[in-house]
Amino acid sequence: MSQSATQPVVAVLGATGLVGQKLIALLEKRRFPLSRLKPLASQRTAGQQIQFAGQSVEVEEACPEAFEGVDLVLASAGGAISQALVHQAVARGAVVVDNTSCFRMHPDVPLVVAGVNNEALDAHNGVIANPNCSTAQLMPVLKALMPLGGGLQRVVVSTYQSVSGAGKEAIDELRQKSKLAVDCAPGEYPTGYACFARPMAFNLIPHIDVFMEEAPYQGYTKEEWKLIVETRKILDLPQLPITATAVRVPVMVGHSESVTVDFNQPVSLDEVTAALRAADDVVLSDGLTDYPTPLETEGTDPVYVGRLRRDASNPEAGVSMWVVADNLMIGAALNAVRLAEALVARGLVTPRSQCAHLFEPAAATA
Amino acid sequence: MSQSATQPVVAVLGATGLVGQKLIALLEKRRFPLSRLKPLASQRTAGQQIQFAGQSVEVEEACPEAFEGVDLVLASAGGAISQALVHQAVARGAVVVDNTSCFRMHPDVPLVVAGVNNEALDAHNGVIANPNCSTAQLMPVLKALMPLGGGLQRVVVSTYQSVSGAGKEAIDELRQKSKLAVDCAPGEYPTGYACFARPMAFNLIPHIDVFMEEAPYQGYTKEEWKLIVETRKILDLPQLPITATAVRVPVMVGHSESVTVDFNQPVSLDEVTAALRAADDVVLSDGLTDYPTPLETEGTDPVYVGRLRRDASNPEAGVSMWVVADNLMIGAALNAVRLAEALVARGLVTPRSQCAHLFEPAAATA
Numbered sequence: 122m123s124q125s126a127t128q129p130v131v132a133v134l135g136a137t138g139l140v141g142q143k144l145i146a147l148l149e150k151r152r153f154p155l156s157r158l159k160p161l162a163s164q165r166t167a168g169q170q171i172q173f174a175g176q177s178v179e180v181e182e183a184c185p186e187a188f189e190g191v192d193l194v195l196a197s198a199g200g201a202i203s204q205a206l207v208h209q210a211v212a213r214g215a216v217v218v219d220n221t222s223c224f225r226m227h228p229d230v231p232l233v234v235a236g237v238n239n240e241a242l243d244a245h246n247g248v249i250a251n252p253n254c255s256t257a258q259l260m261p262v263l264k265a266l267m268p269l270g271g272g273l274q275r276v277v278v279s280t281y282q283s284v285s286g287a288g289k290e291a292i293d294e295l296r297q298k299s300k301l302a303v304d305c306a307p308g309e310y311p312t313g314y315a316c317f318a319r320p321m322a323f324n325l326i327p328h329i330d331v332f333m334e335e336a337p338y339q340g341y342t343k344e345e346w347k348l349i350v351e352t353r354k355i356l357d358l359p360q361l362p363i364t365a366t367a368v369r370v371p372v373m374v375g376h377s378e379s380v381t382v383d384f385n386q387p388v389s390l391d392e393v394t395a396a397l398r399a400a401d402d403v404v405l406s407d408g409l410t411d412y413p414t415p416l417e418t419e420g421t422d423p424v425y426v427g428r429l430r431r432d433a434s435n436p437e438a439g440v441s442m443w444v445v446a447d448n449l450m451i452g453a454a455l456n457a458v459r460l461a462e463a464l465v466a467r468g469l470v471t472p473r474s475q476c477a478h479l480f481e482p483a484a485a486t487a
Numbered sequence: 488m489s490q491s492a493t494q495p496v497v498a499v500l501g502a503t504g505l506v507g508q509k510l511i512a513l514l515e516k517r518r519f520p521l522s523r524l525k526p527l528a529s530q531r532t533a534g535q536q537i538q539f540a541g542q543s544v545e546v547e548e549a550c551p552e553a554f555e556g557v558d559l560v561l562a563s564a565g566g567a568i569s570q571a572l573v574h575q576a577v578a579r580g581a582v583v584v585d586n587t588s589c590f591r592m593h594p595d596v597p598l599v600v601a602g603v604n605n606e607a608l609d610a611h612n613g614v615i616a617n618p619n620c621s622t623a624q625l626m627p628v629l630k631a632l633m634p635l636g637g638g639l640q641r642v643v644v645s646t647y648q649s650v651s652g653a654g655k656e657a658i659d660e661l662r663q664k665s666k667l668a669v670d671c672a673p674g675e676y677p678t679g680y681a682c683f684a685r686p687m688a689f690n691l692i693p694h695i696d697v698f699m700e701e702a703p704y705q706g707y708t709k710e711e712w713k714l715i716v717e718t719r720k721i722l723d724l725p726q727l728p729i730t731a732t733a734v735r736v737p738v739m740v741g742h743s744e745s746v747t748v749d750f751n752q753p754v755s756l757d758e759v760t761a762a763l764r765a766a767d768d769v770v771l772s773d774g775l776t777d778y779p780t781p782l783e784t785e786g787t788d789p790v791y792v793g794r795l796r797r798d799a800s801n802p803e804a805g806v807s808m809w810v811v812a813d814n815l816m817i818g819a820a821l822n823a824v825r826l827a828e829a830l831v832a833r834g835l836v837t838p839r840s841q842c843a844h845l846f847e848p849a850a851a852t853a
Contacts, residue, residue: 304662
């Protein structure tokens, strides 16, 4: 590779997955400064060749020793893999941007949306968590609204989440079952789904991740709980009243959210409009009919906001809106790469970074 | 027909449409007491034979004279047809249960959900309005909750509405375009939809009916406005704070709603559970994983409620839930037939009904 050896060695954990592929494409597209890319995956896909910056790179098997000499890890191989390997990478001196839910609520782990709370990166101890997709896209919006109307009083969210949030297999299954279901009469729909708890083609499933059994979140799904507690952590509003209903919809890529925001004091629609127009990473629709849809925003970077209006149930101090983003981008890969960029820009990742770590660092190797 | 001639003559206006076919099937299935069925439709489909109670009945062209001798009309041929013909039917002595939005908010027209506010039927002046599908399914739920916690303080609804709400052509179009779209790469999706403002296959459209241009509903769609103002009228809560975001989803039949309800005073989840279990027409899920989905409830009568839980943003006095029903049934045909049954039971429709009418009745004909 042509990059300077003073640039970090970057490993992508889960390199052959849906988000891993996006991560590698974004590292190339955004010309991330690295001296070497190290794609890591399970034994099953290790040995595959991937293309990066005009060169062929072999996927290596993810194991503790694979992190020797790695400065930065972008981890997106699922919770069990992160649980097993992130500490191993940190122990070897790497900084890890983790895309799973393993470490997000750990008090010593910054949970960061790029452009929203980058300052939290400075306190990292080797691991930075990337929030859940449905949380991430809401953050630039709520961050922009926080200064208005004496602050946020309450947020009510209903999500419309695409199947890509459940991985490549889920997209394949929706495709396959949709072909079978499209001409079915009621009662003849295909069953036997592998990736979903119920039939997904031409249906809705209000059930993402497991159910929470204990108060105060009893009856919520873990996906909904994530949106609630991650939002509070990222915005540093530990008491924010917020609720969510998370629903899987038969869309391939792109998450949508119906969001109602109450402020503590009256706020004008003009103020809200101006705040969203000024917000980084947010594209506010111009007119009534110019609303975003997930299919039409697939593959793009911003968070799109449309249908902004005074809330008829709280006209003085409330607004409702429709928020759409590519869940694989700001909700996953794009945010991870932007966090990596911010770490470099803040001097928090350099080759053989010497920052403090959560765990006893192993002796640095060349 | 074998029914007594002392039973009413019933016309179905829009007999060949999606809801009209359901209306006729329900009249037969529920053994509605009628002396004659008169299916009416546009010139295009007049002359078709339909099956009813073992006999073949010819569809007649809908025109003012077709209502001569008709006692009861179930109208479901769209707003323009109702605007043109409902008065003509009433002028000829018929009582009309109208499924369009034409007369719903008229102060002299009762807007009724069977089992929720049947008493409003008594004040009718020839026309009874059947509410919008997304309103209708919510009413048995809110009616059951109204007595709790000092009354409803606020309701926030996000809908997930199937394409059948836009008619038979919309189902056909979703089928056809889904076949084209299922293997498409991003950017290659089929366009040129006839029934929808944007691509519908594997997509979401937060835009049902036209946009409202004036305060206090500026920025709402008319579908959302309907849900708001119809709910207030049916529940006789003219000031109820309620908001809605209405979204079309790629589901064939069945509307779903994510609903957050605030009460004026603290209310326990047990109270809410008991009220919903006791409510007519409502089926409350037993356990966490027993939630309803639209595909699985197609063709059935009840309103299904699942995911009932304390609202994390208002744990003392709020609940959230997931409400699913077949929009062609309680949201349209079933409610119309049940209203017709209630009219008969209350003596409000009898052959050559003599009740007061909105308009000068024409001379009764044999």
